[in-house]
Amino acid sequence: MAEYDTAMFDTAIFDIDGTLVDTNYHHALAWFRAFRRHDLTLPVWRLHRAIGMGGDQLVPAVAGDDVERRLGEQLRADWAEEFEPLLGEIQPFACVRELLGDVRRRGFTLVLASSGKAEHVDHYLGLFDGTELAEAWTTSADVERTKPEPDLLQAALEKVAGCSAVLVGDSVWDFEAAARLGVPAYAVRSGGFSDDELRAAGAREVFESPAQLLERLDQTLLAKGASTLGPAGRTDA
Structure with missing residues (x-):
C-alpha cells in the first residue's frame, strides 16, 4: 500500500449516507418496497449490498439491464416515495459531530459527500449541524454518474x-471510486461490509464506527497537528 506524507493532504471528504448517518437499511427497505410495486421481489440482503451505489447504478446491478430500461426511472421515483416516511427514523452515528470538529481543528477543509436528493442531504446535515462544520457538501445535482x-x-x-x-x-x-482518483480512504463498518471486502476495495484501514475513528485519528492520514481553530473551524482568539 502506498505511503503518504500527511502534510500533503488539505481536504477531508466524508461520505454521508451510512458513514455519518444510519441510513443503509432504510434505503434497502425502501428499494425492496419500490420493486414490490412492480411485482419484483428481490432479497433485502442483495439490495443492501448495493446500497452506496446511486440509483442509476443500483437498478441494473440488482435487477438487470432490461428492468432498468423498462422501469428504471419509475423505480427511482417509487423509491423516493417509500423512503420519505422513513426520514424521521434516521439518526446520526455517535460522535459524528466531535469527529468532524476534530478533523477541522487539525487544519483540513471538510467536505461532506452525497449523491442523494438535496432535501434528504439537508435533513441529514441538520441532524448533526453539518452546515456549521463543513465548508461544502454535494447532492445529486452535482453529479451525472454516481x-x-x-x-x-x-x-x-x-x-x-x-x-x-x-x-x-x-x-x-x-x-472503488476513491481508487479511480488515487484518493486514500478509510472505512467504517456501518455499511455492513466485511473488513476483508472493504480492504480489498481499497480501504487503508477499517474502523468499527465514527467514534473509534475519532479515538484513532492520530493513526491515520487525518493526523495533521491540531490548529488553533475552534469547534466549527473558526479561529479562537
Missing part, C-alpha cells in the same frame, strides 16, 4: 478547490 464512478469525489474536491484529499466511507463503492 458511485462507483468517481464523479462525486471529483465534485467534492472542486467545491473547495481542494488539491489532495482523504476519504472516509462505508461501502465498497466508496473505495
Whole structure:
C-alpha cells in the first residue's frame, strides 16, 4: 500500500449516507418496497449490498439491464416515495459531530459527500449541524454518474478547490471510486461490509464506527497537528 506524507493532504471528504448517518437499511427497505410495486421481489440482503451505489447504478446491478430500461426511472421515483416516511427514523452515528470538529481543528477543509436528493442531504446535515462544520457538501445535482464512478469525489474536491484529499466511507463503492482518483480512504463498518471486502476495495484501514475513528485519528492520514481553530473551524482568539 502506498505511503503518504500527511502534510500533503488539505481536504477531508466524508461520505454521508451510512458513514455519518444510519441510513443503509432504510434505503434497502425502501428499494425492496419500490420493486414490490412492480411485482419484483428481490432479497433485502442483495439490495443492501448495493446500497452506496446511486440509483442509476443500483437498478441494473440488482435487477438487470432490461428492468432498468423498462422501469428504471419509475423505480427511482417509487423509491423516493417509500423512503420519505422513513426520514424521521434516521439518526446520526455517535460522535459524528466531535469527529468532524476534530478533523477541522487539525487544519483540513471538510467536505461532506452525497449523491442523494438535496432535501434528504439537508435533513441529514441538520441532524448533526453539518452546515456549521463543513465548508461544502454535494447532492445529486452535482453529479451525472454516481458511485462507483468517481464523479462525486471529483465534485467534492472542486467545491473547495481542494488539491489532495482523504476519504472516509462505508461501502465498497466508496473505495472503488476513491481508487479511480488515487484518493486514500478509510472505512467504517456501518455499511455492513466485511473488513476483508472493504480492504480489498481499497480501504487503508477499517474502523468499527465514527467514534473509534475519532479515538484513532492520530493513526491515520487525518493526523495533521491540531490548529488553533475552534469547534466549527473558526479561529479562537
